[in-house]
Amino acid sequence: MTQHTDHPLERMVFFSDAVFAIAITLLVIEIHVPEIPRTAADGAYWQALAHLMPHLVGYLISFSVIGAFWMGHHRAFALASRYSPRVLGWNLALLGTIAFMPFLTAFMSEYAGARVPASLYWGWMVLTAFLNLRVNTLATGEEMRAPTTTDDDARSIRARGLGTICASCCALLLAQLVPFYAPLAMGTIPLWRRMFFRVLRRPAAVARTAP
Amino acid sequence: MTQHTDHPLERMVFFSDAVFAIAITLLVIEIHVPEIPRTAADGAYWQALAHLMPHLVGYLISFSVIGAFWMGHHRAFALASRYSPRVLGWNLALLGTIAFMPFLTAFMSEYAGARVPASLYWGWMVLTAFLNLRVNTLATGEEMRAPTTTDDDARSIRARGLGTICASCCALLLAQLVPFYAPLAMGTIPLWRRMFFRVLRRPAAVARTAP
Amino acid sequence: MTQHTDHPLERMVFFSDAVFAIAITLLVIEIHVPEIPRTAADGAYWQALAHLMPHLVGYLISFSVIGAFWMGHHRAFALASRYSPRVLGWNLALLGTIAFMPFLTAFMSEYAGARVPASLYWGWMVLTAFLNLRVNTLATGEEMRAPTTTDDDARSIRARGLGTICASCCALLLAQLVPFYAPLAMGTIPLWRRMFFRVLRRPAAVARTAP
Amino acid sequence: MTQHTDHPLERMVFFSDAVFAIAITLLVIEIHVPEIPRTAADGAYWQALAHLMPHLVGYLISFSVIGAFWMGHHRAFALASRYSPRVLGWNLALLGTIAFMPFLTAFMSEYAGARVPASLYWGWMVLTAFLNLRVNTLATGEEMRAPTTTDDDARSIRARGLGTICASCCALLLAQLVPFYAPLAMGTIPLWRRMFFRVLRRPAAVARTAP
Numbered sequence: 001m002t003q004h005t006d007h008p009l010e011r012m013v014f015f016s017d018a019v020f021a022i023a024i025t026l027l028v029i030e031i032h033v034p035e036i037p038r039t040a041a042d043g044a045y046w047q048a049l050a051h052l053m054p055h056l057v058g059y060l061i062s063f064s065v066i067g068a069f070w071m072g073h074h075r076a077f078a079l080a081s082r083y084s085p086r087v088l089g090w091n092l093a094l095l096g097t098i099a100f101m102p103f104l105t106a107f108m109s110e111y112a113g114a115r116v117p118a119s120l121y122w123g124w125m126v127l128t129a130f131l132n133l134r135v136n137t138l139a140t141g142e143e144m145r146a147p148t149t150t151d152d153d154a155r156s157i158r159a160r161g162l163g164t165i166c167a168s169c170c171a172l173l174l175a176q177l178v179p180f181y182a183p184l185a186m187g188t189i190p191l192w193r194r195m196f197f198r199v200l201r202r203p204a205a206v207a208r209t210a211p
Numbered sequence: 212m213t214q215h216t217d218h219p220l221e222r223m224v225f226f227s228d229a230v231f232a233i234a235i236t237l238l239v240i241e242i243h244v245p246e247i248p249r250t251a252a253d254g255a256y257w258q259a260l261a262h263l264m265p266h267l268v269g270y271l272i273s274f275s276v277i278g279a280f281w282m283g284h285h286r287a288f289a290l291a292s293r294y295s296p297r298v299l300g301w302n303l304a305l306l307g308t309i310a311f312m313p314f315l316t317a318f319m320s321e322y323a324g325a326r327v328p329a330s331l332y333w334g335w336m337v338l339t340a341f342l343n344l345r346v347n348t349l350a351t352g353e354e355m356r357a358p359t360t361t362d363d364d365a366r367s368i369r370a371r372g373l374g375t376i377c378a379s380c381c382a383l384l385l386a387q388l389v390p391f392y393a394p395l396a397m398g399t400i401p402l403w404r405r406m407f408f409r410v411l412r413r414p415a416a417v418a419r420t421a422p
Numbered sequence: 423m424t425q426h427t428d429h430p431l432e433r434m435v436f437f438s439d440a441v442f443a444i445a446i447t448l449l450v451i452e453i454h455v456p457e458i459p460r461t462a463a464d465g466a467y468w469q470a471l472a473h474l475m476p477h478l479v480g481y482l483i484s485f486s487v488i489g490a491f492w493m494g495h496h497r498a499f500a501l502a503s504r505y506s507p508r509v510l511g512w513n514l515a516l517l518g519t520i521a522f523m524p525f526l527t528a529f530m531s532e533y534a535g536a537r538v539p540a541s542l543y544w545g546w547m548v549l550t551a552f553l554n555l556r557v558n559t560l561a562t563g564e565e566m567r568a569p570t571t572t573d574d575d576a577r578s579i580r581a582r583g584l585g586t587i588c589a590s591c592c593a594l595l596l597a598q599l600v601p602f603y604a605p606l607a608m609g610t611i612p613l614w615r616r617m618f619f620r621v622l623r624r625p626a627a628v629a630r631t632a633p
Numbered sequence: 634m635t636q637h638t639d640h641p642l643e644r645m646v647f648f649s650d651a652v653f654a655i656a657i658t659l660l661v662i663e664i665h666v667p668e669i670p671r672t673a674a675d676g677a678y679w680q681a682l683a684h685l686m687p688h689l690v691g692y693l694i695s696f697s698v699i700g701a702f703w704m705g706h707h708r709a710f711a712l713a714s715r716y717s718p719r720v721l722g723w724n725l726a727l728l729g730t731i732a733f734m735p736f737l738t739a740f741m742s743e744y745a746g747a748r749v750p751a752s753l754y755w756g757w758m759v760l761t762a763f764l765n766l767r768v769n770t771l772a773t774g775e776e777m778r779a780p781t782t783t784d785d786d787a788r789s790i791r792a793r794g795l796g797t798i799c800a801s802c803c804a805l806l807l808a809q810l811v812p813f814y815a816p817l818a819m820g821t822i823p824l825w826r827r828m829f830f831r832v833l834r835r836p837a838a839v840a841r842t843a844p
Contacts, residue, residue: 007289008285008289011224011228011285011288011289013230013644014647015228015231015232015281015285015646017644017648017651018228018229018232018233018440018651019232019235019236020648021237021648021652021655022232022237022651022655023236023239023709024234024675024728024732025235025652025655025656025659025732026236026239026240026658026659027656027732028659028732028733028735028736029240029659029662029735030244030661033739033740033743034665034740040221042748042749045744045748045749045750046749049749049753056774057735063732065728067725067728067729070648070725071721071725071743074641074644074645074648074721077644078640078641078644088282088285092278092281092282094274096274096276096278097237098763099235099236099238099239099274100239100270102239102240103239103242103244106244107244107245110244110741111247111249111256114256115253116253116256116257116260117256120260122717209422218500219496219500222435222496222500223434223496225439226439226442226492229439229440229443229444229651230443230446230447233444233447233448234450235445237447237448237450240451241455242597262507296507299493299496299608300493301491302490303493306446306489307482307489309486310446310447310450310485311450311481313450313451314450314453317455318455318456321455322458322460324466325467327464327467327468327471328466328467331471336518365446377563406486409565429711430707430711432710433646433650433707433710434707436647437650437653437654437703437707438650438652440650440655441654441655441657441658444654444655444658444659445658445661448658448659448661451662452666480639510704510707514700514703514704517657517700518696518700519660521657521658521660521696522661522692524661524662525661525664525666527669528666529666532666533669533671533678536677536678537675538675538678538679538682539678542682577648
């Protein structure tokens with residue numbers, strides 16, 4: 001089938017942006033206004049907000065997580081200039097995992113510290129990170145990359161993707177032991193990323209992972 | 212009325228993308244966080260998730276369905292390069308059916324296995340599939356298609372559209388007998404599509420269906 | 423202040439599209455899944471849907487109304503090619519009235535046939551129609567119109583805008599007497615539009631309404 | 634990393650528009666349809682609407698506030714033509730504060746006149762205004778500004794940003810004393826803006842604040 005080179009890629013990127021934007025903005029509607037007696041003193045308001053804290057922290061975590069995936073998507077597709085129909089399905093699957101996160105966030109926030117919701121949340125993150133790696137690797141692969149995109153660019157994208165998978169696995173592991181502290185594992189992303197970037201730059205590794 | 216060739220088409224496509232993206236992302240807000248006693252063991256959480264299963268399956272089905280309609284729209288409009296005011300109304304009607312799907316999904320999920328909600332859902336799908344065929348046929352028709360778009364491209368789009376209608380009708384039929392298994396009918400789309408593509412390519416058929 | 427001619431207009435149009443698309447898609451979340459005993463026969467489902475009818479009709483009306491305003495916006499801005507900062511505020515006000523419609527729709531649907539919600543809805547429509555006329559007249563005015571846009575194009579846009587105002591006023595009037603039938607007044611739009619187009623084309627009128 | 638100059642900027646702006654548009658449109662779903670006995674006279678409806686007044690006023694305030702931040706973003710990025718990865722994180726933080734506003738609006742509207750929700754709302758506004766200044770200053774800074782953008786353009790953007798911070802601080806102060814009247818402080822924005830623009834234009838100030 002004849003395809004116009006430029007437009008379908010732009011439209012897919014646009015659709016992805018819209019889904020990311022809606023998912024990230026829908027997070028807030030899971031935070032409900034607390035019920036406080038109208039005659040209450042200021043202290044009662046602060047107390048109600050303190051009870052809301054898990055939801056506020058959940059908002060912060062998921063906003064950062066979705067924002068980070070969006071930034072990765074943005075970074076990878078800035079290096080692509082050609083459309084490939086192969087990326088469409090994978091990208092839609094990635095968007096499906098992102099669009100589901102408002103529910104998982106609300107579930108984890110409602111039962112802060114419980115093992116099952118935290119495991120579900122971080123397990124879902126592992127799945128999302130795998131789809132993210134697949135999509136971003138396709139975007140910077142032979143078929144789609146822009147003429148100016150170098151192998152080093154592609155390697156950096158791949159290193160980021162692998163780093164996110166590792167950090168998500170760590171979070172999933174932590175969630176089994178101390179669910180409350182699982183988000184801290186995301187702080188290890190830069191370490192993993194740097195490690196993978198070094199490994200991927202080694203000639204042998206390059207040969208092995210080249211598409 | 213004088214029309215600028217390019218921009219109105221782009222804007223209509225953009226608006227459609229936004230509605231598709233919002234409808235697909237709104238699906239999640241119909242899944243409510245289950246109520247579990249805070250002191251419950253892990254088993255209680257898994258049980259609550261098991262009760263939520265129809266909603267999770269509903270999310271998966273409707274995400275796939277809306278995603279598939281979006282991909283079809285994306286594919287058809289990638290072959291169009293000129294705007295025609297005739298497509299505006301039909302496209303808006305298609306968007307109206309898509310935007311209504313979060314309600315039908317929630318209704319079907321809430322009463323999983325019941326005949327009426329399933330019939331409504333799949334009957335609505337038949338209507339959506341008809342509008343989808345109309346819009347995509349207009350997009351690849353004489354008036355709107357890009358100079359590089361071939362008759363074979365248009366035929367492929369038409370075959371997909373007809374295939375979706377047939378599969379939706381099968382699902383509607385199944386919903387009368389075994390509502391729970393109706394979604395399986397959507398798996399027949401590739402078969403219908405291939406059949407229609409063959410039929411449409413036959414010289415006589417081409418002559419008959421040409422606009 | 424130096425302005426890049428093209429981009430700010432595109433971005434404003436884009437932002438408008440997004441708000442229209444979100445408002446039109448949010449309509450559905452005001453329709454709640456009815457509660458039906460799980461063991462109920464098919465009849466109970468149909469009865470529940472019958473009770474939901476005002477909400478379904480409300481969805482249909484507001485989807486058509488927002489869709490029509492979007493089509494008008496689309497039509498007017500297809501004739502514009504230059505950005506003017508003057509349109510920004512008016513456009514935002516128009517978007518504010520559109521974004522508020524999901525609430526008014528839910529209110530009118532919940533109390534179908536009551537005079538106050540219907541008056542509020544159609545009164546709001548009058549306000550929206552005035553802002554719509556202002557924005558679309560600016561878009562096709564001297565300052566913003568594309569070089570290829572003719573006076574006749576501008577007159578047609580103005581006639582549509584005036585027609586929508588008249589039809590909304592009729593609906594507001596009807597809402598005082600028979601709230602239930604007020605939507606029918608929108609069917610008079612084509613008549614008003616044709617009348618205004620004729621009036622505006624008369625030389626004297628052209629001279630009077632020219633900016 | 635090699636970056637395509639134009640596209641990443643456009644996509645970031647687009648993503649921002651989508652988040653602004655969704656946040657501004659989500660405000661409405663926090664306004665719930667009041668419960669009125671079906672046999673009630675018209676007076677009961679108007680009374681119910683009067684009780685809803687704080688929510689309606691809250692919608693108006695937050696719509697204006699988000700709209701104003703969007704217009705500022707729109708104005709600043711109309712002056713930018715090059716992408717800088719440095720702006721990505723700050724912009725995402727700004728979007729995070731915007732996306733959170735539907736909750737704060739609902740909280741303030743529910744407890745109209747209470748000190749804590751109003752302080753939270755206006756304190757959040759101060760934070761948003763700081764991020765807004767940072768993002769818009771980056772957009773009109775040496776790295777990102779378009780060739781046609783003058784120092785005076787940049788100064789005007791900076792003056793607006795500083796004015797918004799000052800007005801937000803006034804509102805926060807007012808919220809401590811008369812929470813109900815805090816929104817009025819936003820009316821001082823033009824005064825602050827003019828003052829800062831004059832100050833920034835003085836040669837010494839220009840030297841001091843130049844990047």
